[in-house]
Amino acid sequence: xxxxxxxxxxxxxxxxxxxxxxxxxxxxxxxxxxxxxxxxxxxxxxxxxxxxxxxxxxxxxxxxxxxxxxxxxxxxxxxxxxxxxxxxxxxxxxxxxxxxxxxxxxxxxxxxxxxxxxxxxxxxxxxxxxxxxxxxxxxxxxxxxxxxxxxxxxxxxxxxxxxxxxxxxxxxxxxxxxxxxxxxxxxxxxxxxxxxxxxxxxxxxxxxxxxxxxxxxxxxxxxxxxxxxxxxxxxxxxxxxxxxxxxxxxxxxxxxxxxxxxxxxxxxxxxxx
Numbered sequence: 001x002x003x004x005x006x007x008x009x010x011x012x013x014x015x016x017x018x019x020x021x022x023x024x025x026x027x028x029x030x031x032x033x034x035x036x037x038x039x040x041x042x043x044x045x046x047x048x049x050x051x052x053x054x055x056x057x058x059x060x061x062x063x064x065x066x067x068x069x070x071x072x073x074x075x076x077x078x079x080x081x082x083x084x085x086x087x088x089x090x091x092x093x094x095x096x097x098x099x100x101x102x103x104x105x106x107x108x109x110x111x112x113x114x115x116x117x118x119x120x121x122x123x124x125x126x127x128x129x130x131x132x133x134x135x136x137x138x139x140x141x142x143x144x145x146x147x148x149x150x151x152x153x154x155x156x157x158x159x160x161x162x163x164x165x166x167x168x169x170x171x172x173x174x175x176x177x178x179x180x181x182x183x184x185x186x187x188x189x190x191x192x193x194x195x196x197x198x199x200x201x202x203x204x205x206x207x208x209x210x211x212x213x214x215x216x217x218x219x220x221x222x223x224x225x226x227x228x229x230x231x232x233x234x235x236x237x238x239x240x241x242x243x244x245x246x247x248x249x250x251x252x253x254x255x256x257x258x259x260x261x262x263x264x265x266x267x268x269x270x271x272x273x
Contacts, residue, residue, distance in 0.1 A: 018258055018260070019256055019257065019258055020035065020038075020257065020258075020262055020270075021035075021036065021048060021256055021257070022034070022035065022224075022255045022257050022262060022266075023035070023047070023048075023051060023221070023252060023253070023254060023255075024252070024253045024254075024255065025226075025250055025251075025252050026250060026251045026253070027061070027229060027233065027249070027250050028249070029229050029232040029233050029248070030226055030228070030229040030232065031225075031226055032125075032223050032225065032226035032227075032229050033223070033224050033226055033266065034103060034221050034222060034223050034224060035221060035224055035266070035268050036048070036220060036221040037093075037096060037219075037220055037221060037222070038271070039091070039093050039095070039271075040093065040096070040218060040219070040220040042088050042089060042091055043088055043091055043118065043218055043220035043221075044220060046088055046120065047220070047221070048254055050073075050075070050084075050121060050252075051252040051254045052254050055075045055083065055084075055121070056073055056075070056121075056250060056251070056252035057250070057252065058078055058249055058250075059072055059073050059074060059075060059077065059078055059249070059250055060072055060074075060078075060244075060247045060248055060249050060250070061233055061244065061248040061250065062074060062077060062243055062244075063124075063241065063242045063243060064233060064234055064236060064242055064243075064244050064248075065127070065234070065238075065242050066127065066234045067127060067128065067129040067234070068126075068127055068128065068210060068234075069124040069125060069126050069127050069128070069210060069234075070124060070125050070127060070230060070233045070234055071106055071122065071124035071125075072122070072123070072124075072250060073121050073122050073250075074122050075121040076121070084120040084121040085120070086120045087107070087113075087118060087120055088105065088117060088118040088119075088120060088218075089115070089117055089118075090115060090116045090117055090118065090218050091220065092116075092215060092218060093219070095199070096220070097200055097203070097209070097211070097214045097219060098126050098128065098209045098210040098211060098213045098214055098217075099126065099128070099200075099203040099204065099207055099208070099209035100126055100127065100128045100208045100209050100227065100230070101222055101223040101224075101227050102125070102126045102209070102219050102221070102223075103123055103124070103125050103126075103219070103220060103221035103222060103223065104123065104126065104213070104217045104218060104219045104220065105118030105119055105122070105123055105124075105218045106118070106119045106124055107119050116216060116217070118217075118218050125230055126209055126210050127210075127230050127231065127234040128204075128208040128209035128210045129208050129209075129210075130204070130205065130206070130207070130208035131204045131205055131208065131211065133201065134178075136194070136196055136200075136201060136205070136211060137193050137194055137196060137201075138178065138181070138192060138193060138194070139191065139192050139193060139194050140174075140177075142184075142191060142192050143177055143178060143180065143192050146180065146183075146184025146185075146187075146188050146192070147163075147177050147180050149184075149188060150180060150183070150187070159180070162176055163176060196211075200214075222268070224262075224266035224267070225266060233248055236248065
């Protein structure tokens with residue numbers, strides 16, 4: 001009998017380990033299906049608990065910015081008293097970044113939140129935009145720093161005149177500044193290129209995203225079905241504070257499903273697969 005119990009427990013544990021959850025976010029613009037990353041266990045556990053308890057239901061997408069993100073899930077906004085009064089420690093992972101469709105935790109600014117802890121309920125879904133390779137690789141601020149140094153050098157008075165002639169042409173000014181990249185590197189030793197992984201470069205130049213948020217906010221999930229819903233919500237008319245003129249409410253459900261089925265249906269690959 002004892003051996004049967006142990007065998008049952010082993011089988012039960014194996015079945016549990018091979019299961020995950022699919023999150024369904026229903027909106028007036030359609031449904032989005034999402035997975036939550038095992039690499040961010042604190043955020044995953046919290047999101048599942050809020051979803052299963054129904055706390056996300058009737059919350060709204062209260063901040064919408066086209067080509068950037070849609071933000072919602074503020075449980076406190078729909079309650080007379082503060083229901084969620086905790087934060088979640090940041091769970092940064094270099095392999096989880098802000099490409100289109102990623103789910104990340106909102107938070108308060110660095111000046112009051114130096115540890116970048118996440119909101120206990122608010123999240124956003126990346127809409128983003130597609131970038132060129134140069135936009136991702138070149139450090140524009142470093143180049144402009146070098147150009148300013150060049151313009152203070154009498155040896156480059158001709159360059160000063162070129163910039164003066166272009167002062168009403170922002171695009172021409174940037175093009176001229178970028179043409180100074182090699183000179184800035186050679187003369188001042190300023191590094192004008194950023195380090196970016198092959199995976200990020202490919203994602204941001206194809207599906208797009210919001211790379212400037214990387215390393216600042218915890219990415220903890222991904223929309224695996226319903227990316228078009230993000231586009232629809234991101235395109236609504238907005239008013240003050242980027243709030244949609246008409247409320248966009250949501251309901252959030254949790255469905256337990258095998259990891260194998262998730263991979264087969266949604267194409268998501270787990271690390272252990």
